Amino acid sequence: MGEAIVITSGKGGVGKTTTTANIGTALALQNKKVCLVDTDIGLRNLDVIMGLENRIIYDIVDVAEGRCKLSQTLIKDKRFECLKLVPAAQSKDKTSITPEQMKDIVDELKRDFDYVLIDCPAGIEQGFKNAVAGADQSIVVTTPENSAVRDADRIIGLLEKEESVASPKLIINRIRNHMMKSGGMLEIDEILDVLAIDLLGVVVDDEEVISASNKGEPIALNPSSRASIGYRNIARRILGESVPLMSLDENKGFFSRMKKLLGMR
């Protein structure tokens, strides 16, 4: 029996879909059986980031409405045998599926996969309720902006009310280089101070994320990119390894920060 993890944020454009694609890819790199589920009905794009849009025949609404079996919607990844995608419908809206139907679908997937990663749409309405319905765990993605943190806080409040979902973990996405080097850690501390949940990982802001997504090849495939290391570390933490946050940063930054802490300049 696998584990279903919903990836949410409240605010749009903070990197839920990118995070889902990359954690999924990083877990597949570790030979885990992973299924990505796109619940952003009407605005699907997980398939685009994975480079799989040309292979879609059936989608999740087709399953809900009984036009096909769940297994028929599963799209095989280009690179990994163990990675699959259940695409969202592009022409329907969030009400064309119910939370009960979502839960049934996720429960069925959990039988065949180690991890079911659910990409949640923005907002707190029906789309959110659908995405959360079958989840055991939850991840909240935010960026270091007040508005994103505020929305993350709202979502955490809602997730904490969901009895079947474990308390959410945080990913801070798009941390900028100079933030990490000069007092950027303080910014992370401030966010953690307000949200008061466990930090699962941080991912730097990296142009390569965007170009990789445009090519349909998640950045996690590229071992040298800094964002990729962030996603891979998150995957390792999900698998239960304890990976220190520091290993994300370059040594240079780490030592200069240590010096600062010790009062040597």
Next chain:
Amino acid sequence: MANKLPLVTIKGKKDGLILLLNDRCSYEELISELKEKLSGQGSYFHEGPLISVKVEVGNRYLTKEDREEIQDIIRSEKQLFVAEIVSNVLSKDEAEELRKQEQLTTLRQIIRSGQEVMIEGDILLIGDVNPGGKIMATGNVYVLGALRGIAHAGFKGREDKVIVASVMKPSQLMIADVISRSPDIINDGNRVMEYAFVDQQTKQISVERLQTLFRRSLESAERL
């Protein structure tokens, strides 16, 4: 019955009058004697400054209408005003309300964006109020944590209530009907343990170090 005990006794004190009203006779008897006594004093009260009157009704329960009637009768004497009417008796509802207003509710949680907590009486929150979150009480608000959202004390109108926080960085404070937004009250931001109150001189919310709160309670005790 010439030497019947009087139902209404008037006592003079240096800061006003005390009216002792008998609590065994019927209400109607009492009212008629009260009217008689006051008008019987004739022009006695008509000169000089305003005189404050404290009414003690003993073990008699008074409805809101009864209280108003007694006040009206006393007020009809130009120089008198009613400072308070004291009864030893409370209705069950009043007692329950009083208990609610006096009680302290302890909550252990973070009040997150979009969440609201409303409490009758005082509230002790062990946790933070985040931006976009709101904590309200008819009594005092004590936050053992960071107050970054909105807090409203004395929410049914009590201006003497306070807001206390370990870290006072609110987006808005309200006490009774007095509102203050954060730029008006934020100090250097580095102090810990502060409280907000309505400054009775300026009728605005001020923030002080928590250590000085006891002085305020002393002052208000002296005023009574």
